[in-house]
Amino acid sequence: MFALPFGCEPRTRVHTRLESGGASENGCRRRCLVRRGAAYAPNAAQTSPGLLRCHKRVTKRSGLSRTRAREAVTPPATPTWSVSRADVGESSATPVAELAQVSYYVREHLAVIEDVSLALHRYEIVCLVGQSGCGKSTILRLFAGLVRPTRGTVYFGGKALHRVNPDAAIVFQNFALFPWLTVVENVMLGLGSSIPLAERRRLATEMVDMIGLDGYENAYPRELSGGQRQRVGFARALVTHPTLLLLDEPFSALDVLTAENLRSELLNLWTHGSMPTQSMLMVTHGIEEAVSLADRIVVLGKGPGHVRAEIPVRLRHPRDRKSDAFQELVDRVYKIISDEDVYVTRPMDTTGMPIPRKGNTMLPSGLRAPSMPSIAPRPRVPVSDTVKRSNRVNGGDDDANMHSGRASEATGRLASNQANAHPQRLEPNNERTSEFPALPPVRLGSVAGLLQLLASESSPVVDLYRLGQALQLDVHGLYPIVEAAEILGLLTLSEGDVALTDAGHAFVAGSVDDRKRIVRGALLVAPDARLIQIICRLLRQAKHRRIPESLVLDSVLDRHFEPAASRRQLDTAIEWGRYAELFAYDSVSGELFLEEDNGTPENGQERVRRSETVPRADSSKNSFGSREMNQLSDATDELE
Numbered sequence: 001m002f003a004l005p006f007g008c009e010p011r012t013r014v015h016t017r018l019e020s021g022g023a024s025e026n027g028c029r030r031r032c033l034v035r036r037g038a039a040y041a042p043n044a045a046q047t048s049p050g051l052l053r054c055h056k057r058v059t060k061r062s063g064l065s066r067t068r069a070r071e072a073v074t075p076p077a078t079p080t081w082s083v084s085r086a087d088v089g090e091s092s093a094t095p096v097a098e099l100a101q102v103s104y105y106v107r108e109h110l111a112v113i114e115d116v117s118l119a120l121h122r123y124e125i126v127c128l129v130g131q132s133g134c135g136k137s138t139i140l141r142l143f144a145g146l147v148r149p150t151r152g153t154v155y156f157g158g159k160a161l162h163r164v165n166p167d168a169a170i171v172f173q174n175f176a177l178f179p180w181l182t183v184v185e186n187v188m189l190g191l192g193s194s195i196p197l198a199e200r201r202r203l204a205t206e207m208v209d210m211i212g213l214d215g216y217e218n219a220y221p222r223e224l225s226g227g228q229r230q231r232v233g234f235a236r237a238l239v240t241h242p243t244l245l246l247l248d249e250p251f252s253a254l255d256v257l258t259a260e261n262l263r264s265e266l267l268n269l270w271t272h273g274s275m276p277t278q279s280m281l282m283v284t285h286g287i288e289e290a291v292s293l294a295d296r297i298v299v300l301g302k303g304p305g306h307v308r309a310e311i312p313v314r315l316r317h318p319r320d321r322k323s324d325a326f327q328e329l330v331d332r333v334y335k336i337i338s339d340e341d342v343y344v345t346r347p348m349d350t351t352g353m354p355i356p357r358k359g360n361t362m363l364p365s366g367l368r369a370p371s372m373p374s375i376a377p378r379p380r381v382p383v384s385d386t387v388k389r390s391n392r393v394n395g396g397d398d399d400a401n402m403h404s405g406r407a408s409e410a411t412g413r414l415a416s417n418q419a420n421a422h423p424q425r426l427e428p429n430n431e432r433t434s435e436f437p438a439l440p441p442v443r444l445g446s447v448a449g450l451l452q453l454l455a456s457e458s459s460p461v462v463d464l465y466r467l468g469q470a471l472q473l474d475v476h477g478l479y480p481i482v483e484a485a486e487i488l489g490l491l492t493l494s495e496g497d498v499a500l501t502d503a504g505h506a507f508v509a510g511s512v513d514d515r516k517r518i519v520r521g522a523l524l525v526a527p528d529a530r531l532i533q534i535i536c537r538l539l540r541q542a543k544h545r546r547i548p549e550s551l552v553l554d555s556v557l558d559r560h561f562e563p564a565a566s567r568r569q570l571d572t573a574i575e576w577g578r579y580a581e582l583f584a585y586d587s588v589s590g591e592l593f594l595e596e597d598n599g600t601p602e603n604g605q606e607r608v609r610r611s612e613t614v615p616r617a618d619s620s621k622n623s624f625g626s627r628e629m630n631q632l633s634d635a636t637d638e639l640e
């Protein structure tokens with residue numbers, strides 16, 4: 001199945017609101033929501049992790065100063081962001097969308113779902129859980145108007161829906177990106193052709209920025225990690241400003257740390273009222289995921305699909321997964337799903353108390369046991385220097401690793417026991433031929449996920465071994481992520497224990513811009529980030545602020561690493577440099593380049609940003625004069 005967000009009309013109410021003060025009902029409502037922040041909402045500047053970049057968006061669009069723009073969208077300081085948007089009492093009598101006694105049959109006689117009634121209210125996240133084949137995705141498609149009910153009615157905004165829903169968008173599990181289109185072009189597809197091309201590009205670029213992919217606008221999907229691809233999926237859905245966001249297992253294809261990071265960023269956007277969306281319906285197989293995100297969990301039964309229980313989740317955000325209330329709810333949902341004979345009547349649903357008839361503890365097919373990691377104490381196993389060195393050059397096993405795919409994740413898990421039991425037996429890596437510092441080849445999204453996880457722990461110090469167990473990562477998979485965080489000064493590792501530093505706490509609490517600033521500052525001074533520092537200096541020396549990647553490979557990396565390891569080092573440097581917006585990369589020409597200089601001195605160095613005006617060298621290596629190449633090549637000796 002492949003579909004794009006629906007609707008072609010430009011829907012610009014949020015931007016209108018931000019620029020003009022907002023006159024629309026929706027804009028007003030959302031503004032009120034933000035203002036009520038004094039009573040319930042978070043202070044983005046203090047507590048907002050992740051993806052939120054509204055202040056930057058406002059700056060770009062309205063010309064406000066950055067500080068003023070931040071004030072325009074940041075609610076007043078408040079103790080905590082703890083109340084669900086569904087709890088603000090703004091849900092109106094008319095649901096955002098509703099299935100009223102809907103049945104859906106295929107081939108005229110095969111019932112997929114039967115007599116399902118389900119209302120989605122304003123500012124509510126509803127999670128659909130249930131065994132494989134119980135009709136979860138079908139319900140999503142009904143709300144999207146992609147399929148029509150055989151009986152019953154689908155309502156949207158109180159009106160019967162008879163066509164594809166233009167105010168809904170879907171985020172898919174498998175990202176569904178066009179590989180031949182860049183990030184911005186993929187997002188533009190969500191907008192439809194009735195909007196002028198330049199406007200589509202502008203809106204898409206803004207959304208890419210908001211979703212935390214600034215610096216990747218012109219990257220192709222193959223250059224992105226799974227988490228980044230799913231960010232594009234979110235951007236493509238959100239760029240249409242959908243009233244209803246439908247999520248079909250959006251985190252299930254991601255490794256656990258990336259999923260953790262993205263999930264918390266999404267929740268943060270939602271909680272801050274930064275999304276144009278009024279209601280979210282998410283299909284998930286993860287019970288803990290449902291309990292951590294949902295305002296209401298709907299459990300479906302199968303044969304044919306029907307609603308077995310609706311369980312309101314009244315826990316406050318951020319939800320403590322170790323709390324008794326959280327775990328009780330997980331157990332309750334688990335019991336309802338796993339025991340077909342637990343019969344739940346509708347009046348009982350609101351209390352969330354099922355009536356067990358007889359025991360059945362088997363995990364149904366397609367249902368994952370509670371999967372979000374929690375960490376317990378354990379005996380200590382230090383990580384050997386050999387493992388550290390080996391992992392720096394070779395990377396770990398998870399999707400976190402930039403050079404391994406899903407298959408290697410599974411392999412890594414299988415290998416985990418041996419590796420954890422005998423880390424000191426791992427063979428030293430022989431690729432490196434000198435003491436040039438190697439970057440651990442991991443994605444920074446995984447680092448963010450790890451930090452997020454550590455911050456949610458009650459203990460300030462967490463045991464690395466237990467952490468690996470909880471994440472189902474062996475030492476090869478986990479250590480490079482920890483090491484990357486260590487290089488960036490975000491955590492400390494001592495005798496097998498990891499602890500967040502002040503910078504690590506600031507990173508977790510910070511916005512996307514804050515996070516990038518922290519990483520940028522660290523990369524410019526960290527001794528182990530010498531490769532990135534050399535690239536930055538070469539770029540500043542280059543005539544057009546562009547260098548071919550071959551220069552870095554030939555003149556720097558190949559002196560110190562075997563060719564395959566050189567490539568991995570360069571890919572890592574590109575990923576980190578892009579994230580920090582230190583430089584950009586053109587994968588077609590294989591060139592690194594500086595973006596427009598915004599003149600902001602940082603750590604004694606000048607930060608540079610994108611510019612269409614930077615002259616672009618020809619994609620062939622020859623466009624760099626041999627004299628310049630020689631000069632730059634000579635310069636590397638000095639830089640090293």
Ligand SMILES: Nc1ncnc2c1ncn2[C@@H]1O[C@H](COP(=O)(O)OP(=O)(O)OP(=O)(O)O)[C@@H](O)[C@H]1O
Pocket residue numbers: 106112130131132133134135136137138139366
């Ligand atoms: N167009 C169709 N033709 C034939 N069978 C269909 C069609 N649509 C849905 N089904 C069947 O209906 C059942 C429910 O499908 P659906 O994808 O909605 O379930 P699901 O709960 O989302 O499953 P999963 O959790 O495995 O993704 C499945 O058995 C599916 O094969």
